[in-house]
Amino acid sequence: MVIIEEEDTTKEFRRLETALTDVMKQIKEITRVAKQRRQLIKRMEPLAEENEKLKEARNLSEKNIQRAQRERDFVESNARDLEYQKGVLTEKLATVFEQVRSQSEQLAAVSSQLKSACKQLERKTEQLDSVSKQKAGYHHKVKAQFDVLVQEAKVQKESFDAIVTAIKSMLDCVDLELATQHDGRWQRSDTVVQRCKAAWENFKIFNRDTIMTIATHVLTVVRSHYPTIDLQSIGGGFTKGLSDAETQQLEDEVEDTAKTLAGDIDLFGETDGNGEAQ
Structure with a gap:
């Protein structure tokens, strides 16, 4: 009986020892x-x-995108306004230069008439001197003819002055001031004609400078995005083998971008340093 109890105790001890080992392993x-x-x-x-940090960066990126969209809308609005103003100014300039060309032709004709009248006056004066020396009795008649010629010259001179006065406002539109002589009279007709021609040449120079400014701005933007681009190849024109239809398609595709870039350029000093209209 005692042996059986000892065996049971041993088994229980081993079981407890195994359970303790399992518990230790679990611990x-x-x-x-x-x-x-x-x-x-x-x-x-x-x-x-x-x-x-990523959340903050995403929020900052969204704010930047919204600000960029607002700036893009503002630039597009300015570009449309500038395009409209350019069209209006171009029409006005075309009208003014057409009037200047017409007035220049009239001035040339009047100048020719004045020169002819002066020559006639000189011939008449010589004739009058000759007649005066030969026939003193015809003095009053010759004097009357001379007065008529003088009056005609005055009328032609007044017509010329009226034409010069009318064209002065047109020359002022293109920043050309019609200078006067020391005695207060307008300059000669050939000088006025030269000023009209100079106005036309200044207009062509302005257009060339405008094209150069826009081209420089576009190439600068392209270089800022693609620093390694070869500008010499761009200066050579379109790629060889490009058809007229393909060229027209490319021009249609970049038209909106071109308008946006043109809006960045202030040709007439109508915006301040922040790109806002003055």
């Missing part, structure tokens, strides 16, 4: 899992901070 496993969990939490802390 070790729990300790290992807890340690890994702490390590995992420490590793996730930088990720959480990085996630917050």
Whole structure:
């Protein structure tokens, strides 16, 4: 009986020892899992901070996109206004230069008439001197003819002055001032004609300078986006083998972008440093 109890006790002791061993293993496993969990939490802390930074960056990016969209809308509006103003100014300039050309032709005709009248006056004066020396009795008649010629010259001179006065306002439109002589009289007709021609040449120079300004701005924008681009090849024109239809298609595709870039250029000093109308 005692032997049976000892065997039962031994078995129970072994069972308890096995159970204790299992419990110790579970405790070790729990300790290992807890340690890994702490390590995992420490590793996730930088990720959480990085996630917050990414959220801030995303919010900042959205704000930048909204600001860029507002700026783009503002630039497009300015481009449309500039295009309209350019069209109106071009029409006015074309009208003014057409009037200047017509007045120049009239001035040339009047100048020719004045020169002819002066020559006639000189011939008449010589004739009058000759007649005066030969026939003193015809003095009053010759004097009357001379007065008529003088009156005609005055009338032609007044007509010329009226034409010069009318064209002065047109020359002022293109920043050309009609200078006067020391005695207060207008300059000669050939000088006025030269000023009219100079106005036309200034207009052509303005157009060439405008094209150069726009081309420089476009190439600068292209270089800012593509620093390694070969501008020499762009200066050579279109790619070889490009048909007229393909060229027209490319021009249609870049038309809106061209209008936007043109809006960045202030040709007439109508905007301040912030790109807003004065």
